[in-house]
Structure formats: structure tokens, C-alpha cells
Amino acid sequence: MADKKQSSTILNLLVIIIGVVFAFLGIIQLLTGFGLVLPTWLVSVYATLGDPAVLALIGAAAWTTAGIGIWAIIAGIFLFKEEEWAMGQTLVILSLMALNSIPWVIAEFMSGAVNWASLFLWVYLVIALVSVVGFVYLLITSKRYH
Numbered sequence: 274m275a276d277k278k279q280s281s282t283i284l285n286l287l288v289i290i291i292g293v294v295f296a297f298l299g300i301i302q303l304l305t306g307f308g309l310v311l312p313t314w315l316v317s318v319y320a321t322l323g324d325p326a327v328l329a330l331i332g333a334a335a336w337t338t339a340g341i342g343i344w345a346i347i348a349g350i351f352l353f354k355e356e357e358w359a360m361g362q363t364l365v366i367l368s369l370m371a372l373n374s375i376p377w378v379i380a381e382f383m384s385g386a387v388n389w390a391s392l393f394l395w396v397y398l399v400i401a402l403v404s405v406v407g408f409v410y411l412l413i414t415s416k417r418y419h
Contacts, residue, residue, distance in 0.1 A: 284410060285352040287403050288363055291370065292345025294396060299339025341369050355417070364411055370404040 345366045351359035374397040381387060381394050388394060 281410065281414070282353075284407050285349050287349075287407060288345050288352065288366070289349035291400055291403060292342045292347075292349055292366075294342070294400065295345060295370065296339050296342025298396070299335045299337070299342055302335030302338060338373065341366060341373070345370070360411060360415060364408060367404040367408040367411070370400055371408065374398075374401040374404065 344362065348359045348362040348366055352363060377397045378394070378401050381391075381397075
């Protein structure tokens with residue numbers, strides 16, 4: 274049996290970390306969507322949303338965000354084992370993360386004054402960059418999984 278090359282530890286860890294962040298965001302969005310009381314720092318972040326329709330939409334989309342996060346954690350763990358299915362799953366997850374984060378970042382920059390102190394801006398900006406770079410990196414190095 275031929276030995277496989279070692280996978281990228283940095284990418285694997287980033288996929289797991291971003292998976293944890295996405296799962297956390299999804300859970301927080303679920304709590305907000307169900308109207309549960311959040312810590313004051315999260316209440317102030319979500320105060321800008323205010324509109325019940327927007328909060329309901331976030332609650333509905335939160336299931337997807339949490340699911341993507343959980344699957345990213347699983348894929349990141351199995352990337353360490355050089356599983357071919359984990360590489361394919363990671364490509365899908367990274368593309369979904371990019372589709373979730375890039376429009377949010379673009380909308381934030383197009384809104385006028387960018388709030389550089391916003392935690393969500395930095396989270397989604399990092400997720401957008403890592404998902405795009407990670408996707409391209411996995412495509413370039415995909416032969417190691419075959």
C-alpha cells in the first residue's frame with residue numbers, strides 16, 4: 274500500500290476552527306430567532322437588526338449555519354486521516370462558507386462607513402478569505418487524496 278502525503282495541518286486546523294465559529298454563530302442566531310435572552314454584548318450587536326422579520330430570517334438560516342459548522346468540524350478531523358470523502362466534503366463546506374460570508378462582507382463595505390470595531394465584520398472577513406484560499410489550495414493539492 275502506497276503511503277499518502279501528509280495533509281496540510283494548517284488548513285485542517287483552520288477548517289475545524291472555522292467550523293467551531295460557524296456552529297457558534299448558528300447557535301447564537303438560533304437563540305436570537307427563538308427570542309431567548311442573550312448576553313448584553315450580543316444584544317447590542319443584534320440591536321441593529323431590530324426588525325422581527327429580519328430576526329425570523331436569521332433564526333431560519335441559523336440551522337444551515339450551525340449545520341455547516343458541525344460538518345466542517347467533522348471534515349477537518351477526517352482531513353488529518355487523508356480521507357478522500359473529507360476532501361470533497363471540505364470543498365463543499367468551504368464553498369458554502371464563502372457563499373455565506375462574502376455577500377455579508379461586501380454588503381458591509383458597500384453600506385458606507387465600515388465599522389471596523391464590529392466583531393462580525395472580522396469573523397466573516399476571515400471566514401471569506403480562508404474559505405476561498407482553502408478551496409483553491411484543496412483543488413491544487415487534491416491528488417494527495419486519491
